[in-house]
Amino acid sequence: MKLSTVRVFLLLAPLAASLRAQTIEDGLMMPRAALGTGFFYAHEWWSQYWEGTLERYNGNIGTLTTQSITWMAGYGVTDRLNVIALLPYVWTRASQGPLQGMHGLQDFTLAAKYRLLSTSFTDRGTLRAMVVGAAGIPASNYVPDFLPLSIGLASRRFAGRFTLNFQAHAGWFVTGSAAYTWRTKVTLDRPAYYTNGQLYLSNQVAMPNVVDYMVTAGYEQGRLCIPISFSQQRTQGGGDIRRQDMPFVSNRMDWVKVDGRVIYTLPAPRELSIRLGASRIVSGRNVGQATTLTSGLFYTFHL
Amino acid sequence: MSSRLRPSVLAVIVSCAATLAGSGCDNTITSSEALPPLEMASLDSNAGSWRMIVLSGPTQFTVAAPAAETSAAYAAELAAIKTAQSNLTAAQRGSIDYWSGGGVLRWNQIVRELVARFNLPPAPRPDGTYPVPDPENPFADPQFPFANPPYAARAYSYVAVAQYEALKTAWYWKYQFHRRSPARIDSGIRALMPVGDLPAYPSEDAVLSGVTVEMLKVLFPAAVAEITQRAAEQRNAALWSGKAAASDIAAGLALGKAVAATLIARGSADGMKNAVGNAAQWQALADSAVARGEIPWISQESPPRPPMLPNFGLLQAWLMTSAEETTERPPAPPSTSSAQMRQEVSEVRQTVDHLTRDQLAIAYKWNDGAGTYTPPGHWNSIAAAYVRDARMSEVRAARVFALLNMAMHDAAVGCWGVKYTYFNPRPVQLDPGITTVIGLPNFPAYPSGHSTFSAAAAMVLGYLFPEAAPDFAAMKDEASISRLYGGIHYRSDIERGKEHGARIGGYAVRFAQQDGAN
Numbered sequence: 001m002k003l004s005t006v007r008v009f010l011l012l013a014p015l016a017a018s019l020r021a022q023t024i025e026d027g028l029m030m031p032r033a034a035l036g037t038g039f040f041y042a043h044e045w046w047s048q049y050w051e052g053t054l055e056r057y058n059g060n061i062g063t064l065t066t067q068s069i070t071w072m073a074g075y076g077v078t079d080r081l082n083v084i085a086l087l088p089y090v091w092t093r094a095s096q097g098p099l100q101g102m103h104g105l106q107d108f109t110l111a112a113k114y115r116l117l118s119t120s121f122t123d124r125g126t127l128r129a130m131v132v133g134a135a136g137i138p139a140s141n142y143v144p145d146f147l148p149l150s151i152g153l154a155s156r157r158f159a160g161r162f163t164l165n166f167q168a169h170a171g172w173f174v175t176g177s178a179a180y181t182w183r184t185k186v187t188l189d190r191p192a193y194y195t196n197g198q199l200y201l202s203n204q205v206a207m208p209n210v211v212d213y214m215v216t217a218g219y220e221q222g223r224l225c226i227p228i229s230f231s232q233q234r235t236q237g238g239g240d241i242r243r244q245d246m247p248f249v250s251n252r253m254d255w256v257k258v259d260g261r262v263i264y265t266l267p268a269p270r271e272l273s274i275r276l277g278a279s280r281i282v283s284g285r286n287v288g289q290a291t292t293l294t295s296g297l298f299y300t301f302h303l
Numbered sequence: 304m305s306s307r308l309r310p311s312v313l314a315v316i317v318s319c320a321a322t323l324a325g326s327g328c329d330n331t332i333t334s335s336e337a338l339p340p341l342e343m344a345s346l347d348s349n350a351g352s353w354r355m356i357v358l359s360g361p362t363q364f365t366v367a368a369p370a371a372e373t374s375a376a377y378a379a380e381l382a383a384i385k386t387a388q389s390n391l392t393a394a395q396r397g398s399i400d401y402w403s404g405g406g407v408l409r410w411n412q413i414v415r416e417l418v419a420r421f422n423l424p425p426a427p428r429p430d431g432t433y434p435v436p437d438p439e440n441p442f443a444d445p446q447f448p449f450a451n452p453p454y455a456a457r458a459y460s461y462v463a464v465a466q467y468e469a470l471k472t473a474w475y476w477k478y479q480f481h482r483r484s485p486a487r488i489d490s491g492i493r494a495l496m497p498v499g500d501l502p503a504y505p506s507e508d509a510v511l512s513g514v515t516v517e518m519l520k521v522l523f524p525a526a527v528a529e530i531t532q533r534a535a536e537q538r539n540a541a542l543w544s545g546k547a548a549a550s551d552i553a554a555g556l557a558l559g560k561a562v563a564a565t566l567i568a569r570g571s572a573d574g575m576k577n578a579v580g581n582a583a584q585w586q587a588l589a590d591s592a593v594a595r596g597e598i599p600w601i602s603q604e605s606p607p608r609p610p611m612l613p614n615f616g617l618l619q620a621w622l623m624t625s626a627e628e629t630t631e632r633p634p635a636p637p638s639t640s641s642a643q644m645r646q647e648v649s650e651v652r653q654t655v656d657h658l659t660r661d662q663l664a665i666a667y668k669w670n671d672g673a674g675t676y677t678p679p680g681h682w683n684s685i686a687a688a689y690v691r692d693a694r695m696s697e698v699r700a701a702r703v704f705a706l707l708n709m710a711m712h713d714a715a716v717g718c719w720g721v722k723y724t725y726f727n728p729r730p731v732q733l734d735p736g737i738t739t740v741i742g743l744p745n746f747p748a749y750p751s752g753h754s755t756f757s758a759a760a761a762m763v764l765g766y767l768f769p770e771a772a773p774d775f776a777a778m779k780d781e782a783s784i785s786r787l788y789g790g791i792h793y794r795s796d797i798e799r800g801k802e803h804g805a806r807i808g809g810y811a812v813r814f815a816q817q818d819g820a821n
Contacts, residue, residue, distance in 0.1 A: 059427075059605030096605055098731040100655065100738035100790070141660055145667055146740065189667035192419075192684060194674055199416035201336040201684065243444060244426040245674045246742070 024084055024111045024134050025214050026227075027165020027175035030076035030300075037073040038298030040275070042066075046288030049148070052240030053285055062096030064148050064288055068106070072298075082113040087139060090151035099149055105139040106152040111159075125168035132161040132179070145188045147247035148288065154249070155207045156184040175216040175227075183207035186249050195248050196239025205250050208237030223267065229259040229279075241286050255284035261294075271300045336412065336687060338404025342497045344694040347820075351475025353698075354818040356621065356705070357569060358468045361475030364561045366554055369482050369504045380548040381489050387543050388493055395543055396495075402540035403496035406511040407466060407700040408691060411683055413533060414462055415676040417523045421450035422674055424608070424745070431606035435579060441525035448523065452752055453578070453615040453715040455677040458522045459704075460621060460712035461570055462515060467705035469514040469562035470507060470698040473555065477502035486545035495544035505554035507697045508541035513559025521567050574618040585609055592726040598639040598733070600726045600747040611746040616720025621709035622810040628717055631806045633799035636727050636749040644733070647793040651730040652737050655790040662788040663740060669753065669785035672742045678753050678782065679711045682760035685778065689768045702820055707763050710811035714759035714804050715752070721803070722747040729791060739790035751792045754783035754800030755807070762808025766815060 030036060047063040048055055070088040077083060086109040093101035111134035121127035136157040144154035161179035186205045193200055211234045218227030238252035259279035266272045277294040281287065351361050358364075370376045391399075402409060425433050425445030434445050441447035448454055482504035486494035501507070516534035520527050538556065541547040547555070588610070592599035602608050620628055637643040658666075671678045686707050690700045727749035731737045744752070761779035765772030783801055786792035815821075 062605075098603060098737065098739045098743050098790070100740050143663055143667065143740075189664040190670065190675075191668070192415075192676060192681075194416070194419035194676075197420075199412075199419045199676065201412070201415075242423055242674065243446075244423050 024086075024109075024113070024132050024159075024161065025163065025175075025177045025179075026216070027128055027130065027163050027167075027173070027177070029079065029113065029115050029128075029130070030074050030082050032076045032079050033303045034076045034300055035073065035303055036075075036298055036300040037071070038296055040068075040070045040072060040294055040296035042068045042070070042292055042294045044068075044290045044292040046281075046290040049288040050241075050284045050286055051243065051245075054243075055289070060097035061094045061099070061148065063094070065093050065095070066151075066290075067091045072296075080115040084111040084113060084134075085109065086111075092149045092151055094149065099146075102143065102146065102149050102151050104142045104151055106142070107136045107157075108139040109134055109136040111135070121166060124170070125166055125173075128165040128167070130163045130165075132159070132163065134159045134161065134179075143189070144186055144249045145190065147249065147251075150249075153183075153186065153207070155186050158182050171219050171221050173216075173218055173220070173227075176213070177216075178213035179211070181210040181212070183209055188249075193248070195250055207250050208235050208252065210235050223265040225263040227261050227263075229261075230257070231259065232256045238286075247286060251286040253284075253286045255281045255287050257281050271302075273298045273300075336684070336691075338408055338691055340400075340403040340497050341405040341408075341697075342694055343499055343501070343696045345696060345699070346499065346501050347474065347696045347699050348478055350471055350696070350698040350820070351478055353471050353702070353820045354814075355468060355471065356464055356709070357565060358472065358562070361472045363565075364472055364558055366472075366476040366479075366505055366558055369480055369550055369554065372482060372488055377548065377550065380550060381485055381492065383549065384485050384492050384542060384545060385489075388495070388545065391495075391543060395539070398536045399495050399540045399544045402508065402537050403544070405691070405697065405700060406508050406537060407470075407697050407704060408687055409537075410462065410466070410511060410515045411687055411704060413530075414459060414519070415680045415683060417519065417526055417530075418450045418455045418458065418680050419674060419676045420526070421446060421448055421523060422455065422677060424449055424451070424673060427606050427608075433606075433608055438524065446525055450523075450677070451611055451673075452671075452677040452679065452756070453612050453719055456679045456708070456712045456715035456756070457570075457573075457575065457618070459679050459683060460708035461522065461566055462518045463701065463704040463708040464621065465514045465518050465563050465566040466511055467698070467701040468566070469510045469559050470701045472562060473505050473507055473510045473558060474698050476505055476554075476558075477507075480504050482551070484546050485548050492545040494546070496540070496546055498544070498546050501696070503547050503551045505558050506538075506541055506547035506551040507555065508547060509538050509552040509555025510559040510562075511697065512537040513556040514563045515559070517560050517563030518566060521570065569619075572619075574614065578612040578615045578618065579609075580613045582609070584613060588613060588723060588726045596638070596640070597725070598728050600728045601732055602745055603729065603731055603743055604745055608745050610723075611744070612719060613723045613746075616716055616718075616723055618716045620713040620716050622814055623713050623717075623807070627810070628713075628720060631717060631803065632721050632724075633750060633803045636725055636793075636795055636799070639728060639733065643795075644793075647795060648730055648733045648737075650794060651787065651790060651792075652734055654787055655738055655740065658740065658788060665781055665785045666740050666788040669782040670741045670789065671753070672744070678756045679708065679715075679760075681782075682707065682711065682756065682764075685760075685775075686764055689764070689771065693768075699820065702815075702818075703764075703767055706767065706811045706815050707760055709814075710759040710763045710808045711756050713810065714755045714807045717803060717807050718750060718752050718755040718800065719746075721750055722752075725749050727796075730793060731790070737790055741789040741791065743791055748792060749796050750800035750803055751783060751786050751796040752800070753786050754779075754792075754797045755804035757782040758801040758804025759808035759811070760804075762805050763811045763815075766812045 044066040068088045068090045074084045088106045090106045091103040113132045115130045117129040159181040163177040165175040167173045214231035216229040235252045238250045261277035275296040279292045436447040484498045484503040486492045486498045512534040519530045589599035757779040761775035764775045783797045
């Protein structure tokens with residue numbers, strides 16, 4: 001690679017990063033005083049799900065569709081500290097059977113992303129390390145006890161995340177990210193429930209904590225950035241859905257997902273980017289085998 | 304700007320994390336039904352004369368006189384207790400603490416747990432048919448039983464009646480022999496659970512252990528290993544705690560098992576065997592509705608599932624003759640083609656389309672659907688708190704659960720009888736635009752089972768705990784209307800169900816008024 005090309009990339013990098021930095025998991029930072037905000041629409045559906053480890057179809061649900069519009073904002077407090085906020089509105093519906101779909105504001109998430117390290121790694125690119133603390137809280141009094149139609153699990157959460165990112169001058173990048181999420185008890189409307197082989201004479205449900213990790217590889221050139229991710233969630237406890245039972249809020253919900261996205265920054269206005277994505281759960285436990293399509297618009301202000 | 308923002312942003316995140324650490328990291332759930340050690344408010348020493356339900360009287364089973372407190376054999380038993388007490392493990396102390404809360408209350412919790420575990424309908428086969436749970440093969444898929452509300456109502460009632468009959472018999476013999484508890488006889492034996500003046504022979508803990516384990520082996524055969532272990536634990540706790548000696552326990556265990564055999568014989572001939580029915584019968588129910596000019600019930604499940612226990616209404620009731628079951632029935636529901644029915648369908652539609660969060664909470668509070676301890680289990684939970692707070696003797700606690708569960712069993716029989724007389728469709732069938740926020744039960748609508756169970760239960764509990772009668776009545780009304788909020792019942796299902804349940808509950812109240820226990 002010629003030196004001049006490297007320089008061009010280095011010059012472009014802060015702007016590109018500010019436009020692409022959007023998630024709690026990615027390896028990017030918004031520069032100081034940049035405010036990015038946008039809306040994302042997600043359309044998710046499944047007709048097969050895992051009842052414990054048994055993959056099955058349920059004629060009383062048919063296809064379960066979840067749509068959401070998420071408001072998202074990121075702000076560069078400094079070059080090293082970003083804050084990110086998310087608030088989704090969610091709709092669910094089942095294509096068969098009488099079960100009523102639900103809708104409402106789901107959980108508000110606020111995260112702080114702090115860059116520990118940004119350094120040249122050999123002469124090929126930049127290595128970044130960052131930590132994220134994220135807290136989530138239900139934004140409405142929705143019902144968590146009507147899965148799979150419930151819009152969320154109604155638990156408060158705190159996640160600690162570590163992310164390592166290598167950005168090659170040639171345009172390639174790889175990101176690894178792992179998080180541990182602590183979850184609070186959930187309160188149900190009923191005075192007793194049975195899960196994980198036990199009757200609980202309580203309306204309080206202990207929620208197992210969650211580990212997740214994600215590996216992303218991608219390429220960016222000019223206005224285009226294409227990340228591909230492989231991610232996995234492992235719930236640290238919880239019971240399986242019993243044979244022919246409904247899912248329950250504290251079930252052991254595990255999945256492995258592949259995810260591809262395209263982020264395109266418009267020539268004008270250059271502050272606007274368009275995102276399209278698709279993901280698929282390839283294996284799971286107590287979750288639907290979901291396919292998700294996402295699209296979004298993200299605008300960056302330089303304050 | 305950034306320097307001003309940074310501390311506040313971090314403060315928010317840190318405070319969120321602190322909130323979480325405060326409430327969330329303590330993720331242990333304690334049962335809301337904690338049972339303190341039972342210090343009986345009264346010994347109920349005359350319980351041996353209380354009216355029997357199935358047995359001819361307390362002397363139907365004879366308990367042989369025990370060895371004297373001064374005998375060598377008994378001295379050896381006392382020595383064995385001392386040895387056991389000097390070597391108690393933490394697990395053994397744990398079982399003493401657990402069972403000191405009262406055997407009737409503990410077993411009631413255990414039965415509720417078994418019902419919740421076994422209350423799952425069979426999954427469909429690939430060809431769209433459903434297997435029937437087989438008592439001869441209880442560990443297979445589908446597991447046996449499917450402890451749905453009628454099955455559960457019957458199970459709770461058999462356990463409760465068997466315990467009540469066995470304890471009345473035990474009380475009779477206790478006061479024939481007046482043998483004291485080991486901790487009362489020998490100052491070298493500690494009382495590790497409350498040991499009162501109740502005579503120890505035969506041991507009421509062992510009676511409960513024996514009678515309950517035999518009933519549950521028949522009702523929940525796949526749980527036999529766990530049930531047997533719990534029962535043995537209860538007997539050991541009585542022994543280790545200084546409450547009963549080995550011979551008190553042996554006599555109690557034998558008596559409990561003997562009484563259970565009588566109840567099991569009744570259960571084998573009460574009609575449950577034929578409750579599922581067969582395909583020709585299910586079709587005849589639909590044909591009969593059509594012949595009357597009505598729209599017949601159709602399963603809304605996919606694939607369609609046979610109706611739940613169509614012949615349960617033919618079961619033998621506890622406190623009503625079959626003639627009384629018939630005369631107490633409510634009138635026919637509004638015709639499916641009537642203006643009233645159109646109006647009631649419309650009310651369901653309006654309700655589910657505009658549910659408030661409070662209405663949703665009521666629907667979920669009383670849902671008690673698949674995978675739960677069922678509505679009868681919910682009412683047992685409610686009753687348990689009052690029994691505990693009243694510090695009832697085991698025999699009086701058993702009376703409460705027997706009266707309550709006989710009434711709910713008879714309510715199940717009465718309600719199912721009406722359901723399959725009219726075979727009335729659910730709201731969703733008459734207006735496919737209606738959606739439900741709880742699972743749709745797979746049996747005819749009229750009348751509401753929840754309403755019938757709850758009215759019968761509230762009637763009995765209101766008699767037994769008169770100071771709380773208004774609370775029980777309010778719970779009954781809330782449980783009943785929850786089915787309209789859920790989108791699964793019309794108003795007339797609920798109103799007629801409540802009236803029917805109250806009439807059925809009246810039989811248990813009239814029994815209780817004359818049973819000698821007041």
